[in-house]
Amino acid sequence: MNNHTVKAFDEELGVLSSKINEMGGIAEAMLVESIEALVKGDKARAEEVIRQDKALDALQQEIEDLAVVFIAKRQPMANDLRHVMGTVRIAGDIERIGDLFKNIGKRVRAMDAAMVGTRTLSGIQNMARMVQGQLKLVLDSFSQNRPDLAREVWLHDGEIDALHNSLFRELLTYMMEDPRAITYCAHLLFIAKNVERVGDHATNIAETVHLIETGEPLAGPRPKADDTHYTKGLKAE
């Protein structure tokens, strides 16, 4: 991605990339912190996660502004143009990821501490670990210009969906068993859904990275395992 005749071209592209890496780092920390806050019922940590989201919003705005100026000034073509447009898209995805963790933070803040401690949490933790792995891999694929890593991320999203699916059924069972658990379990349902959607955004980023690097969309068969929308006639969003 270097060696333009105009050196400032490379420098400005480099700034855009480093801002994405910065956003990625914040999002990864938010994931860890929000799940920790949930498991430990730590409301101060939850507040911290909510606060961190503002940094992501600001960075996304900054990336968009930089990209607009870059396009106007440098008129990039081919892979350079794909890189700039892709950066804007990835920033959008990470910003949405931040919103999802913020939402988890808000739920933890609202949840009754007494309810914390059921075994279901380990399911969410498992899922969060998988998503964390996907997020790390996709951010690496961007920073290392590796479409092969992006494809790997894209291929493995199905596992998260499958886990989410089983968690969904599990929580439904708890709610049926004990109506007093409904509020708590409903929060957990949303949290699980949020984590699962972070996985979807990681997949979006994987698609963008692949397009940036190769000029071709990711294609081919892909295992999909999210069938929660079939359960009890719920429709897909």
Add this chain to the structure above:
Amino acid sequence: MNETATIATPPQTAEGPRPKITARNVNVHYGEKHALKDVSVDVPEKGVMAFIGPSGCGKSTFLRCINRMNDTISICRVSGDLRIDGRDIYEAGLDPVLLRARVGMVFQKPNPFPKSIYENVAYGPRLHGLGNTKAELDEIVEGALRKASLFEEVKDRLKDSGTSLSGGQQQRLCIARAIAVRPEVILMDEPCSALDPIATAKIEELIDELRSNFTIVIVTHSMQQAARVSQRTAFFHLGKLIEDGVTDQIFMNPRHELTRNYITGRFG
């Protein structure tokens, strides 16, 4: 064996309209210098094809082969197969002057004749016997000026010298002059490089209008201009045609690394 069977296979599957110009293994030598090497390309009818590439890559040389402008250079040798509508334009007995009436050319710097605006446009048609009466000639001149989007600006001063116009107007006058002899192909060699952005925009708008009636080949150093005005683009490098294809593909996802390096400004 019929005539077309001897033509080499096209470099890629033809897309869109039929080719107006077909080149197969065209080579150009300027004395010892091998300026153009085995260029094979199809230029589709009624559309704009852009030739891009660094200085000295052969794009203008190839452009000048299409109306045999290179004939005027004594040390220049052209070989290979170059056809318009399937007819070899280098065949013996073909009159280059008649060819140039079919294949008009607009140059980098506007070069109106030191004559009136009217005469600039009327000169070619009169030479080729297109307008026999004053009324016919008037009609041709007005039509050409209108097609070149210049008529409204000059209709009250057709007797003024062509050189009294602004640079952009002069270039449109040259386009009107090229159109007046009713060519089928218009070659443009960096037509906007001497113009300001507003005059450039007017020429680009004009190119967009003209492409419904003419086959246009444009050589430009401005990648953005090539991307804006053309439907197909060919990239030349060191006398070779490296890649040609649909303009959007060339600029978004070129196949060849040389093309990518050039259009993204990475030429070392």
